[in-house]
Amino acid sequence: MKPAFSSPIPGSGFEVTNYKLKLKPDLTNGTISGSETILLHITESYPDSIAFSGNALVIDRANLDGLPVTPVSDADRIVFPMPRKLAKNSPVTIELTYHGRPERGFSRSVTTLYTSYFACDWMVCLQDKFSNKAAFSLELQVPAGMQTASIGKLVSKRPGPGGSEIQSWEAPRPYSSYLYGFAVGHFASVSENVGTVKLTYLSDAVDKAVLKQHFATTPEMVRFLSDKAGLPLPVTEYTQILVSGNEAQEAATYSVIGADELPKNHNDPADDWVIVHELTHEWWGNLITCETLNDFWLNEGITTFMTAAWKEYRYGHAAYDAELAVSQRRWDKIKSQGFDEPLTWSGPYPSLSIRRAIQYNKGAIFMAYLRDTLGDAAFWKGLRDYTRAHAGGTVTSIDLERAMEAASGKNLHNIFVQWVFGNGGNTARQSIYQKTK
Structure with a gap:
């Protein structure tokens, strides 16, 4: 009615x-x-x-x-x-x-109920x-x-x-x-501490020994991401719930991980993404959240890029390049279909997969481009400053632009117009910039 x-x-x-x-x-x-x-x-x-x-x-x-x-x-x-x-x-x-x-x-499942998104x-x-x-x-x-x-x-x-x-x-x-x-x-449960943070792993699909093996790299991921964010894990207790299927979903202080998304072979960089991706959202997405769906790439593009950065740290630069190549192929695919829009595009997407190719994959390629353009020292300083300045709040793309400009001493106006706001988005960018001054 x-x-x-x-x-x-x-x-x-x-x-x-x-x-x-x-x-x-x-x-x-x-x-x-x-x-x-x-x-x-x-x-x-x-x-x-x-x-x-x-x-x-x-x-x-x-x-x-x-x-x-x-x-x-x-x-x-x-x-x-x-x-x-x-x-x-x-x-x-x-x-x-x-x-x-x-x-x-x-x-x-027979013994478990969980929510997702x-x-x-x-x-x-x-x-x-x-x-x-x-x-x-x-x-x-x-x-x-x-x-x-x-x-x-x-x-x-x-x-x-x-x-x-x-x-x-x-x-x-x-x-x-x-x-x-x-x-x-009814879950098998394993807990361990990383500094003052309690990590808990739960599952109705595997026993404790297998559960601990699946999440063995989580403590090192926490240390890596804390360093890159310039902030410790924003919660004192973080839980990862392993379930059957292909779930990959963050919540405010926990994540749901589907067993089908885990690497089939131990230490396989090609399949190692889901645990670090959902953990990364504790900083970018959960602690710092985009103000509207238009800036959703700030949640997902940064997180997709940080997955590549983790692979670089753990497996070497070739794994970083390979992960970014996955994003590039997904972005190229939708471009070949005649669809490519700026990261903050507010129009309708033809499908969820196309939205993801822009906000996740093009967003990750843009972050990598910023890193190459600014150099490691300025790029990581800009990301840390952005993260610290907006912890607990919401952001727009202007906030990231300002942080990267301050860290690098460079005017990034044209780069952000090209990638983020679009060639026709300069007026919109200036309007947002004035509102947030």
Whole structure:
């Protein structure tokens, strides 16, 4: 049913500050039920409604500041009518209960259920408003003895109704909604420390010995990436969950790795990418997040390049060149099909694979080009300065340009127009530059 009142773009006119959830996932049938409290504040005076990303959940009850409201949904949004006029900066609390079967982002085996990317299919949130980082806490009601993982730390366990257990998780800092997630199941578990960081490896697919072998290089990856970022791993606990299949997905403080994506042969540089790629997102993507999907290459292009940089460190320069050659071939393929756009292009992509060829692969080639152009000393200093300056926040491509210009002492205007903003994007670049001064 379409709403009778105005239907704003999800996330327009307000900013979420906190999501608090109490959920009961059902591993048997892949459904979920629970309650959610959303704290937000109004950024535009007197809206008649506010909208979140659409999903297939059934909302059983909803209150806005204690007043009952009836949200109305369509394919793209869940719209909450405002029961009273609210001025700009007014705080708002939405409380709701819901149940249903998420259409996306829920994967399960016989003993395990885990989420992947589409957080706003199993909760009410903002999927693509990357600039809105919010606090997150989650209580999971599961059968007693079952393990859970989520973002942040496990802060408590307590008995629940009917022989269940309630396990509570809390994120260490605000994150964009697409990084929320959880896993439930019976896992083999291995932990080790790298300095003050606790690394945990979980799996329902292999035993402890094999699990430890698969993730044996993670501590060295942490040290390598910390050096290149100029910051230690941004979380005190990081978990890698090994599952069957081809998953490759980062969350705020953990990642889900599919066994099919691991190297078939030990120390094979051609297949060694998934663990370091998802770990790299703890810095570029999770700690520092692009403001909008237009700048998504800052998440994925940098991370794809850093995968090549890790291979150079571990296997030698030939492995670096080989990894970049993969990105070059993927970019060349879509160029041969007549499609090539600047990294911040805002138009529609014909397919997800073409979007990835631009934002992941062309983005990685651009980072390598910057490295060759500026030299190692200036390039790595620029990346460290960019990372430190924007830790915990959101960024646009201008922020990277400024950091690289300051580190190198060079005017990179023409290079960024050519690669990032496009020959017709100079006006847009200048507009963004003025806004962020």
